[in-house]
Amino acid sequence: MTEVSVTKDAAPAADPLVVLDNVNKHFGALHVLQDIDLTIARGEVVVVIGPSGSGKSTLCRTINRLETIDSGSITIDGKPLPAEGRELARLRADVGMVFQSFNLFAHKTVLENVLLGQLKVRRTEKKLAEEKARALLDRVGVANQADKYPAQLSGGQQQRVAIARALAMDPKVMLFDEPTSALDPEMINEVLEVMQQLARDGMTMVVVTHEMGFARSAANRVVFMSDGRIVEEAQPDQFFSNPRSDRAKDFLSKILHH
Numbered sequence: 298m299t300e301v302s303v304t305k306d307a308a309p310a311a312d313p314l315v316v317l318d319n320v321n322k323h324f325g326a327l328h329v330l331q332d333i334d335l336t337i338a339r340g341e342v343v344v345v346i347g348p349s350g351s352g353k354s355t356l357c358r359t360i361n362r363l364e365t366i367d368s369g370s371i372t373i374d375g376k377p378l379p380a381e382g383r384e385l386a387r388l389r390a391d392v393g394m395v396f397q398s399f400n401l402f403a404h405k406t407v408l409e410n411v412l413l414g415q416l417k418v419r420r421t422e423k424k425l426a427e428e429k430a431r432a433l434l435d436r437v438g439v440a441n442q443a444d445k446y447p448a449q450l451s452g453g454q455q456q457r458v459a460i461a462r463a464l465a466m467d468p469k470v471m472l473f474d475e476p477t478s479a480l481d482p483e484m485i486n487e488v489l490e491v492m493q494q495l496a497r498d499g500m501t502m503v504v505v506t507h508e509m510g511f512a513r514s515a516a517n518r519v520v521f522m523s524d525g526r527i528v529e530e531a532q533p534d535q536f537f538s539n540p541r542s543d544r545a546k547d548f549l550s551k552i553l554h555h
């Protein structure tokens with residue numbers, strides 16, 4: 298674990314971008330999200346941590362409506378999430394998502410992966426879209442891989458392409474669900490560095506991760522989930538040095554001393 302102690306100032310809560318208000322969701326008998334209230338300010342970086350099965354992925358997936366909710370509301374930029382159709386496609390573009398398992402289109406080249414959404418959802422003109430795709434691939438450090446297929450790249454390179462693909466849509470917010478969990482250890486940092494840079498550039502980000510070094514250096518706020526609830530939230534320094542709840546203490550002792 299890297300120890301970096303640069304803490305960003307807390308973003309002003311005055312400019313909310315993503316607002317979850319009393320959100321509840323069940324999977325059958327399982328109450329997977331319980332009374333979730335969470336407001337993410339524009340430009341804020343929120344790291345979500347918690348034990349496996351606590352609902353972190355489900356929380357992310359509700360924000361771009363990969364999962365519906367049973368009650369409560371979710372708004373982005375003041376607007377409720379659209380239910381279907383072109384509006385929903387646009388929402389998915391506004392909310393970039395990066396998964397543990399890259400999820401690139403296997404039969405498209407790297408460049409095509411970053412082009413597709415721009416052409417189909419944003420209806421960007423081809424030449425502009427390609428310029429933008431190449432610039433983004435350069436930004437994440439894989440410009441020279443543009444004509445290869447995903448399987449020809451390392452996991453770390455594929456994940457950086459996945460980030461470029463999401464960024465190509467000019468998202469309002471980026472969700473990362475354990476983006477480095479499937480990577481070999483030597484590739485974790487190259488992905489975290491791209492995410493760090495994105496955070497510094499002011500992107501609004503929700504990041505589910507066990508990388509505590511990233512949380513300490515990039516997050517404005519840490520949200521700790523357990524059993525479908527937000528149990529605790531605090532600035533990273535405060536959370537790591539002085540967790541208040543027993544569940545957070547227990548969780549931290551397990552991941553910090555494993």
Ligand SMILES: Nc1ncnc2c1ncn2[C@@H]1O[C@H](COP(=O)(O)OP(=O)(O)O)[C@@H](O)[C@H]1O
Nearest residue numbers: 324327329347348349350351352353354355356
């Ligand atoms: N589609 C689904 N159907 C039924 N149960 C699910 C589904 N997705 C997740 N779950 C359950 O919901 C709980 C929370 O899952 P998840 O959000 O993936 O947690 P986390 O990401 O924190 O590990 C787990 O008990 C999981 O088994």
Ligand SMILES: [Mg+2]
Nearest residue numbers: 353354355475
């Ligand atoms: Mg998960």
